[in-house]
Amino acid sequence: MKKKTTMTVTDIRRLAEGVFSMKLRYPEGDLPEEVKPGQFAGLYPNDPSKLLPRPISICRWDPDTGELQFVFRVAGAGTASLAAQRPGDSVDMLGILGNGYDLEKLAGKRVLLLGGGIGIPPMVELAAALAGRPGTGVTAVMGYRNSDLFLTQELERYGNLLIATEDGSVGTKGNVLDAVREASVRADAVCACGPMPMLRAVKKFAREQGIPAYISLEERMACGVGACLGCVTKTVKTDSHSHVRNARICTEGPVFDAEEVEI
Amino acid sequence: MREGTCGVKPDMSVNIAGVELKNPVMTASGTFGSGMEYSEFVDLNHLGAVVTKGVANKPWEGNPTPRVAEVYGGMLNAIGLQNPGIDVFIERDLAFLKQFDTKVIVNVCGHTEEEYLEVVERLADETVDMLEINVSCPNVKQGAIQFGQDPKCLTDITAKIKKAARQPVIMKLTPNVTDIAEMARAAEAGGADAISLINTITGMKIDIEKRSFVLANKTGGLSGPAIKPVAVRMVWQAAQAVKIPIIGMGGIASAEDAVEFILAGASAVAVGAMNFHDPCLTQKVVDGMEQYLLRHNIQTVRELTGAVQ
Numbered sequence: 001m002k003k004k005t006t007m008t009v010t011d012i013r014r015l016a017e018g019v020f021s022m023k024l025r026y027p028e029g030d031l032p033e034e035v036k037p038g039q040f041a042g043l044y045p046n047d048p049s050k051l052l053p054r055p056i057s058i059c060r061w062d063p064d065t066g067e068l069q070f071v072f073r074v075a076g077a078g079t080a081s082l083a084a085q086r087p088g089d090s091v092d093m094l095g096i097l098g099n100g101y102d103l104e105k106l107a108g109k110r111v112l113l114l115g116g117g118i119g120i121p122p123m124v125e126l127a128a129a130l131a132g133r134p135g136t137g138v139t140a141v142m143g144y145r146n147s148d149l150f151l152t153q154e155l156e157r158y159g160n161l162l163i164a165t166e167d168g169s170v171g172t173k174g175n176v177l178d179a180v181r182e183a184s185v186r187a188d189a190v191c192a193c194g195p196m197p198m199l200r201a202v203k204k205f206a207r208e209q210g211i212p213a214y215i216s217l218e219e220r221m222a223c224g225v226g227a228c229l230g231c232v233t234k235t236v237k238t239d240s241h242s243h244v245r246n247a248r249i250c251t252e253g254p255v256f257d258a259e260e261v262e263i
Numbered sequence: 264m265r266e267g268t269c270g271v272k273p274d275m276s277v278n279i280a281g282v283e284l285k286n287p288v289m290t291a292s293g294t295f296g297s298g299m300e301y302s303e304f305v306d307l308n309h310l311g312a313v314v315t316k317g318v319a320n321k322p323w324e325g326n327p328t329p330r331v332a333e334v335y336g337g338m339l340n341a342i343g344l345q346n347p348g349i350d351v352f353i354e355r356d357l358a359f360l361k362q363f364d365t366k367v368i369v370n371v372c373g374h375t376e377e378e379y380l381e382v383v384e385r386l387a388d389e390t391v392d393m394l395e396i397n398v399s400c401p402n403v404k405q406g407a408i409q410f411g412q413d414p415k416c417l418t419d420i421t422a423k424i425k426k427a428a429r430q431p432v433i434m435k436l437t438p439n440v441t442d443i444a445e446m447a448r449a450a451e452a453g454g455a456d457a458i459s460l461i462n463t464i465t466g467m468k469i470d471i472e473k474r475s476f477v478l479a480n481k482t483g484g485l486s487g488p489a490i491k492p493v494a495v496r497m498v499w500q501a502a503q504a505v506k507i508p509i510i511g512m513g514g515i516a517s518a519e520d521a522v523e524f525i526l527a528g529a530s531a532v533a534v535g536a537m538n539f540h541d542p543c544l545t546q547k548v549v550d551g552m553e554q555y556l557l558r559h560n561i562q563t564v565r566e567l568t569g570a571v572q
Contacts (some may be wrong), residue, residue, distance in 0.1 A: 002303050004542060044540070051487055051540040052333050076525045078333070083462035094542070222328040222338060223539045225303075227296035229316075243347035244324045251300075 002097065002225060004203070009089045010067060013192060015150035018074045019118070020083040021059070024091055026066040035061040035124035036100030038193075038216055038255045041068065042224040044092040053094045055221045056251070057193070059121035059151070068095075071121035071151060073195040095222050098254045101126055101191055101214055103133070104228050110137040112187035112200055113159075114176045116194025117143065120151055123215060126191060127158035139185050143176040143194065177201055187211060191255075196263060203258040213258035219249045226251035234262040251256070273556035275549070277311070277530050279294055279508045280431035280456035282392050283530060284311035284366055287564055288521065288549045291512045291535030292370035292395060292435070293342065294486075295355035298363070304542035309549055314533060315356060317359035317372035320381040322348035325422070327479040332468045337487025337514065338536055339466050341480035344372050344397075349385045357389055359507040363528040366392040368433065372408040376420060380427050392571045394430050396421075399437030409464075411437045414449035421453025431456035433510060436501070438464050438490075443497045444504035451505045459510035459533065460501060461494045486536035488514040495527050502528020502569055516549020528569040 001146035007024035021078050024043075026032075035058060042053025060069035074080050085091060111130055113209065115123040120142050130136045138159030142152070147169040155161045163171030172179035175198060188211070190200040193216035206213035219231040232246035236259065239247040247261070275286035289312040295301055298313045306369035307313060325345025332339045344350070352369075360367045369391050373379035383394060398411035398420060410420045417434070425432055434450040436443065450458050463484025468477040494513025502509055511529030514536070516522050521532040534545045541547070556564060 003541075004304070011436075048324065049335050050333060051336075051537060052331075052338060053539075220331050221333045222536075223294075223300070223542075225300045225542065227300040228294060228331070228340070228539065229325065229342050230328075230340060232325070232330070232345070233329060241347075242345065243322045243351050244345065246324060246345060 001033065001162040002095065004092060004094050007068075007093045009064045009085045009087050009091055011084055011087060013081070015071060016148040019071065019150050020074065021069060021071045021088050022082065022085065023067045023069045024093060028066070031063065031066050032096050035063075035068070035096050036102035037103070037129045038122050039096050039098045040254065041070070041095030041097060042135050042221075043070065043082055044094070045081040046082050047078070050078050050081075054082065054220055055224060057122040057216070057254075058096075059124050060154075061125060065220050071156070073118040073156070073252055094135055094224055096112070097225070097250055100250065104216075105212070106130060106136065106189055106191070107133045108135040109188035110139070110186060112180065112185055112190045113138060114180070114190060114192040114194065114198070115140070115142045116176060116198040119192070119194030119216065120140050123191070124151055124154045127155055131158035138186065141179050141185065143179070143198070144170070175201070177205055180205070189214070192216070199258070202262055203263065206258060211262050214255050215258045215261075215263075216254045217256060217261070217263070218254065221250055224250050236260055236262060271562065273553055273561060274555055274565075275556070277565060279510070279530055280393065282366060282431060282450050286311040286549050286552070287525065287531035288545055288552070289314050289368065289510065289531055289533040290538065290545060291533035292397065294535040294538045297352070297360060299356070299359055301538065301542055305546050307360075307365050310545055311531060312366035312368050312392070313360060313363075314368040314395055315352075315360075315370055316346060317344050317370040318346050318349055318352045318382060319344065319372050320378045320385070322346065329478055330480070332477040332483065334466070334468055334485065336490065337479060337485055337489035338539075339468055339483035339485055340463070341478045341483035343480065346372070348383050353385070353389055356468055357391070361560055368393045368395050370395045370435070371398050372397040376423060379420065379424060383424055383427045391430055393433055393456075394424075394428055395433040395435050395459060396424055397435050397462070399435050408437055408439070409447070412440055414445050417446060417449040418453040421450050421455050425454040433459050434459040435462055436460040437462045438493060438497055438513075439555070444500045447501035447505045451507050455507060456511060457508045458501060458505065459512065461490070461497050461513045464490055464493065486514065488516050488537070490514045491520060495523055498524055498529050499527040499571070515548065516544070518548045518555060521548050521552055522555055522567065525564065525567045526569070526571040530565070530568050
């Protein structure tokens with residue numbers, strides 16, 4: 001059940017240059033039935049000139065405290081206003097949105113998690129969910145611009161962590177796939193979130209390896225619930241909802257089998 | 264009942280071209296799908312009508328992305344009328360809407376006269392209360408808006424659609440014209456049963472860091488609170504020009520906004536882009552309008568149409 005909820009900010013902190021972590025708590029007795037890794041929520045800036053929710057992926061979900069953690073980059077005035085919130089403030093949220101990763105397809109496998117930049121946060125919840133599954137191995141390879149890292153401690157808790165930086169200041173110099181090749185990581189499936197050039201390279205890599213890749217896509221969104229058809233991605237086959245070769249990222253996605261989308 | 268009332272529930276019903284709506288609040292085409300997505304948030308039984316996203320004779324792919332962009336007090340869209348085509352629409356979307364006690368208004372789009380007429384004819388025997396003809400989409404290259412920007416073309420296509428249609432016909436007008444009153448008269452002359460306005464205003468956004476257009480289509484339709492004063496003005500001008508009922512829309516964000524449109528001359532209103540801000544907004548507008556009537560001791564919402572002085 002999707003709804004718009006007024007959440008309470010319980011924690012806000014800067015993790016790296018322009019990157020913020022915000023925890024939002026649900027009102028008592030109003031928790032969502034389920035939150036899956038890879039799902040997202042729409043956060044509304046506290047600014048009446050901005051009417052659209054900002055789609056932000058869920059980094060952690062704690063059903064015991066009713067708190068969602070979001071880690072986002074300040075990209076404009078809307079996200080800046082979110083970053084300026086203080087504990088005790090209210091933030092309106094549309095959630096929980098999107099399909100999330102299919103954990104059944106990943107259980108019992110060696111799963112390679114690839115995150116690039118602000119695609120890293122959803123990998124934390126995914127790593128945590130997979131680490132709890134018997135026989136499931138997690139190797140996380142995360143790509144950053146430089147040594148201004150974030151969420152590394154959280155990821156180390158759930159599996160091996162390799163790091164790639166564009167400037168070579170930490171780990172492998174280059175991108176996440178450079179680090180994967182350098183360490184000869186073997187995997188049965190890949191889950192990835194990051195910028196489009198990275199996702200294209202991941203799709204190619206998975207094809208070469210003969211393993212499935214589940215990639216999380218991003219697009220400018222309006223409604224977030226599948227009504228406006230703003231955030232579509234090209235699909236290989238005719239989509240069963242749209243009846244054209246377009247799938248809604250907010251609803252059929254944001255996670256897609258890389259072989260089913262044209263990116 | 265709240266204070267300041269005489270204890271009588273106000274009459275919210277309106278009659279548009281012989282179709283009785285339980286209240287004057289509709290959804291604006293393209294912002295509400297076919298109601299399915301928003302039925303998680305709003306009880307569709309409480310709405311005057313659901314106006315569907317535009318449907319054509321065949322599936323349309325729409326425009327490349329990015330298709331949407333936020334701007335101050337509103338948004339731009341250039342979806343390009345992506346739709347699954349009339350067959351799927353009838354089988355899935357209309358079947359879904361039949362479950363609800365609300366009026367169903369199907370928005371019809373096309374590139375050519377023949378395409379419009381094909382959809383209108385296909386809907387003749389379906390449980391559809393009214394047709395809204397989109398001759399005003401700014402985001403589709405060939406056709407569509409040309410019918411809505413030339414008065415002669417508009418009269419002509421209205422007359423042809425009226426001849427083929429089994430349901431009352433609403434012509435949806437574009438604000439991207441010099442004289443909206445002339446376009447309203449043109450629709451009326453063609454036999455339109457009602458007009459709806461405004462569709463979006465053509466706009467543009469440029470990313471100054473990338474020095475590129477934000478929308479793949481370069482231009483898009485502006486909607487949201489930013490366009491409301493333009494829309495209210497156009498509804499008023501149209502209301503001075505024609506006798507047929509007007510459905511007013513453009514940036515409605517509250518019941519107060521909706522009342523403004525009614526006072527300007529609209530018989531009903533539609534909530535559009537602000538559904539994206541608050542998925543429960545349609546219900547809030549219905550409730551708020553009822554409160555307004557109670558507060559002012561007005562027995563029927565119909566008394567308010569064009570009551571600005």
